[in-house]
Amino acid sequence: MTEPLLRVNAIETFYGPIQAIRGVSIEVAPRQMVTVLGANGAGKTTVLRTISGVLNPERGQIVFEGRDIANMAPDQVMRMGICHVPEGRETFPFLTVRENLMMGAYTRRDPAGVVADLELCYTYFPRLQERQDQRAGLLSGGEQQMLAISRALMGKPKLLLLDEPSLGLSPLLVQQIFGIIRRINEEQGVAILLVEQNAHIALKTADYGYVLEVGRVVIEDQCAMLIHRDDIKEFYLGQKEAGVRGQRRWKRKREWN
Amino acid sequence: MEDAARLLQLVVNGAAAGCIYGLIALGFVLIYKATEMVNFAQGDIMMLGGFVAYSLIAHYGLNYWVGALLAIAITAAFGFALDAVILRRVIGQPQFAVVMLTLGLGFIFRAGAGIGWGYDSVGFNTPFTNKTATIGQLVLGQDNLSIIVGTVLLCGVLYVFFSKTRLGVAMQASSQNQLAAYYMGIPVRTVFSLIWAISAGVAAVAGILLSPVSMIDVNMGFLGIKAFAAAVIGGFGSIPGSLVGGVVVGIVEQLAGYYLPAGFQEVTSNVVLLAMLILRPQGLFAELSGKRV
Numbered sequence: 270m271t272e273p274l275l276r277v278n279a280i281e282t283f284y285g286p287i288q289a290i291r292g293v294s295i296e297v298a299p300r301q302m303v304t305v306l307g308a309n310g311a312g313k314t315t316v317l318r319t320i321s322g323v324l325n326p327e328r329g330q331i332v333f334e335g336r337d338i339a340n341m342a343p344d345q346v347m348r349m350g351i352c353h354v355p356e357g358r359e360t361f362p363f364l365t366v367r368e369n370l371m372m373g374a375y376t377r378r379d380p381a382g383v384v385a386d387l388e389l390c391y392t393y394f395p396r397l398q399e400r401q402d403q404r405a406g407l408l409s410g411g412e413q414q415m416l417a418i419s420r421a422l423m424g425k426p427k428l429l430l431l432d433e434p435s436l437g438l439s440p441l442l443v444q445q446i447f448g449i450i451r452r453i454n455e456e457q458g459v460a461i462l463l464v465e466q467n468a469h470i471a472l473k474t475a476d477y478g479y480v481l482e483v484g485r486v487v488i489e490d491q492c493a494m495l496i497h498r499d500d501i502k503e504f505y506l507g508q509k510e511a512g513v514r515g516q517r518r519w520k521r522k523r524e525w526n
Numbered sequence: 527m528e529d530a531a532r533l534l535q536l537v538v539n540g541a542a543a544g545c546i547y548g549l550i551a552l553g554f555v556l557i558y559k560a561t562e563m564v565n566f567a568q569g570d571i572m573m574l575g576g577f578v579a580y581s582l583i584a585h586y587g588l589n590y591w592v593g594a595l596l597a598i599a600i601t602a603a604f605g606f607a608l609d610a611v612i613l614r615r616v617i618g619q620p621q622f623a624v625v626m627l628t629l630g631l632g633f634i635f636r637a638g639a640g641i642g643w644g645y646d647s648v649g650f651n652t653p654f655t656n657k658t659a660t661i662g663q664l665v666l667g668q669d670n671l672s673i674i675v676g677t678v679l680l681c682g683v684l685y686v687f688f689s690k691t692r693l694g695v696a697m698q699a700s701s702q703n704q705l706a707a708y709y710m711g712i713p714v715r716t717v718f719s720l721i722w723a724i725s726a727g728v729a730a731v732a733g734i735l736l737s738p739v740s741m742i743d744v745n746m747g748f749l750g751i752k753a754f755a756a757a758v759i760g761g762f763g764s765i766p767g768s769l770v771g772g773v774v775v776g777i778v779e780q781l782a783g784y785y786l787p788a789g790f791q792e793v794t795s796n797v798v799l800l801a802m803l804i805l806r807p808q809g810l811f812a813e814l815s816g817k818r819v
Contacts, residue, residue, distance in 0.1 A: 321709065347711035359706040361699045372699045375692065376711035424711065 272335070274299045274460050275320070275351075275428055280329030280339070282312075282319045289315040291484035292329070295462070297428060302454045302461040304471040304492065306505060307481035313464040314356055316481070317430045320462070321353040322346040333428070348376055352426035356433045358413040360420070362406030366397055369405050369416055373423030383423070389457075390419035393449050411442045418446070422453065428460045429453075435467045443467065447474045468505035472496045480505070531663045536780045542670035542739070544776020545677035549732035550753035551760065551768035552684075553725035559763055560701040560721045561617060563624045567632040568729055569750020574635055575601040575730025576742040577643045584650035598730045605726025609719040632747060640744045647741035655738040669738035676735045680728065681769065688765075697721055752779075755799040761809020770810060774798065 273296040282290040290312050297303045307313045318324045320331055322343040331339040338346055347353070352373075361369050370390060374383045391398040394415040400408060405416055414434055421429055434450065435443045447470050454461050465471035472478055472492045479489045480501070488495070495501050502508045553568045579597035582588045588596065612631070616623050649655075657668040688694040700707040700717045707714050733742065740746070756775045760767025775795045783791035802809070 323705070323708070343708040344711045344713050347709060353709045355706065355709060359703055359709075361702045361706065363702055364695065364699060368695055368699075371692075372696065372707075372710050372712070375696055420710070 273297055274301075274334065275462070276330070276332045277316070277320065278330045278332065280316075280319055280326040280331060282315055282324050282326045284315075284324075289484055290319065290326070293481065293484070293486055295479055295486070297460050297462050299427075300454070300458050300460055301477060302451070302463065302475045304463045304465055304475035304478045305481055306465060306468045306471060306478060308466070310483075311481040312484040313481055314432055315484075317353065317432050317462070317464055320346075321351060321430060347424060350425075350427035351430060352421035352424040352428075353430040354417045354421045354432060354434065356436065358410075358417045360405040360408075360413050360416055363404055365402050366405055366408070366416055367401040369420055370397075370423050373420035374425075377423075377425065382425070386423055386425065390422055393422075393453065394419055410437050411439070411446070414438060414446060418450070418453075422457075422459075426459055428462065431461060431463045433464060433466060435465060435470065443470055450474065468501070472501075472506075528663075532784075535664060535666065536784055537777055538664075538666055538674070539670055540777035540780030541773050542673040542776070543779065544756070544773035545673050545769075546732050546736050546749065546772070547753045547756040547775050548769035548772025549677060549680070549728050549735075550750055551757035551772050552765060553729050554754065554757045555760070555763060555765055555768045556721055556725045556728075558757075560697070560718050561613075562621075563613065563617070564621075564628070565613075565725070566625060566628040566750070566754075567635060567747075568725065569747035569753065570632040570635040570639075571601065571605065571726050571747075572729040572733040572736075572749070573639060573742070573744065573747040574604065574733075575726070576733030576737055576746065577639055577648075578730070579734045579737065580643070580648050580650050580742055584648070590650075590652055594734050597734060598727050601730035602723040602727035605729075606719045606723035608726070609722035610715075613722070614715060614719070632750075636744050636747065643744075645744055647743040649737055649741045652738045667739075673735045673739070676731065677769070680731055684724075684728075684765075693717075693720070752795045755795045758799055759802045759809060761811045764809065764811035767809055767811030 275297040277293060277295040279292045279294050280290055281288060281292055293312070293316055295303065295305065295316070305313050305316060315324065319326050322338065322341050322345065325340050329339070330337050333349055333351060336349070338349060361372060364372070370387060371383070374386065377383055396412055397415055397419060400412065405413065408416060418431070418434065431450065434446055438446065450461065450463070451474050453459055463471060463475055472495055475492050477489070478492045478495045479486050481487070550568050550572055553571070554565060557563055557565045575597055578600050579594055582596055583590055583593035613627070616627055652669070654668040654672040659666050659668055659671060688698060696707070696712050697717055697720070699710070700712055700714050704714055733746070736746070752775055753772065756771035757768045758771070759774060760769070760771030775798055778798050779791055779794050782794040
């Protein structure tokens with residue numbers, strides 16, 4: 270077992286008096302793609318925000334490449350090599366697409382590498398090149414998501430945090446974007462921690478998965494195993510075994526309870 | 527013909543006064559866009575900039591240009607420190623706290639300037655004092671022309687800075703989306719303090735440009751009230767708007783002073799402001815955009 274790139278160890282995070290995360294441990298190995306699933310309010314986004322330094326955990330460690338980053342400010346965490354694609358895109362609406370991308374490379378001092386990465390982003394998302402001189406606020410939701418992912422890539426991350434990239438997109442576009450996320454992971458060797466509500470596509474795309482419920486990890490396994498578990502199918506993939514009238518969903522219990 | 531020349535002269539003088547309003551308004555807008563704070567001490571920072579320039583030039587005998595640049599730099603550093611030490615702490619507090627704090631700071635600055643420099647009006651010699659330029663039938667004061675030229679040059683520099691340099695674009699980005707700017711590794715707090723520094727520096731420029739026209743005194747900061755009207759007319763949040771708003775207020779004021787009975791001049795900026803709020807409440811240059819999902 271090699272030392273993981275990121276080790277989140279039993280973190281507990283509070284919003285004021287409310288405890289949102291109750292001891293979550295997650296590991297991401299180099300080049301690995303890990304997903305965290307869970308319903309609304311399970312604490313998925315909070316985990317990512319704690320890792321990227323927007324929130325500080327009350328207890329627990331976050332170790333990235335051997336250094337504890339739990340109490341660092343978000344701009345310092347980014348400089349360590351963790352880029353965050355926040356929920357809801359959060360682009361800079363009055364800057365052009367190109368300026369948005371260049372802001373992603375704000376901390377870099379290698380102009381040649383930045384230009385090369387800009388080209389790389391345009392090959393992954395040709396739509397962005399077509400619209401490079403438009404203001405980001407005028408893009409469609411899907412294009413803004415492409416922009417947010419590309420902007421994070423411009424920071425040359427070792428670990429990419431993706432928060433609900435499927436939010437508000439058409440099923441076809443979700444397929445496309447997840448295909449590109451997988452390619453980025455494989456071709457660029459970037460480790461990815463993906464938070465998703467769309468469990469189906471997340472489990473098909475990622476290597477390893479965690480399921481979060483009310484601030485706790487209730488189950489973790491290889492995605493290939495998770496996708497075949499009956500309880501995951503029932504509660505996260507919405508599948509029922511056809512024709513088995515005796516086993517209605519309310520009679521079934523989650524196996525982890 | 528004579529009437530046309532007089533009108534033109536009034537317009538130029540008004541535009542010069544308006545440029546000063548516009549520069550102060552620019553300071554309001556820069557800070558408001560970045561931190562959503564309204565800095566009511568902006569006019570008083572202009573006053574401090576003027577006094578610093580007075581000390582350097584009249585007292586220590588520095589060359590006008592050297593003294594002016596040094597005064598701008600000192601005032602900018604003061605603006606940076608003001609944010610880093612005091613105002614950063616009230617981000618996220620209710621607007622009212624910010625209003626009270628900056629109003630209070632304005633009082634402190636006025637009192638401090640009174641103690642340090644006295645309550646008398648002072649002035650210093652500039653290359654533009656009491657000189658005129660004659661263009662055809664027009665006789666224009668070089669002091670007024672220097673204000674207009676100085677404002678245009680400053681705006682050019684700021685435009686290039688904000689649209690072409692990495693730091694300038696990062697300032698725009700931090701104003702538009704603070705959280706995302708953090709995620710990009712931009713040190714947002716320092717960037718905000720730098721925006722305060724720019725606002726204070728711009729105010730110092732206004733104070734220095736104004737000094738040949740009207741003397742520097744402790745209460746010159748009350749110009750900030752008219753500048754506030756200018757900022758609102760421009761659509762509070764728009765940088766070109768604040769300058770256009772300033773020039774509108776300045777010209778209307780001059781014309782009212784000449785054509786209307788005495789006393790009207792003082793209220794015209796507020797009349798323009800009220801008319802604007804009734805007819806086009808979003809201002810001349812409102813930037814509107816909904817968030818898309």
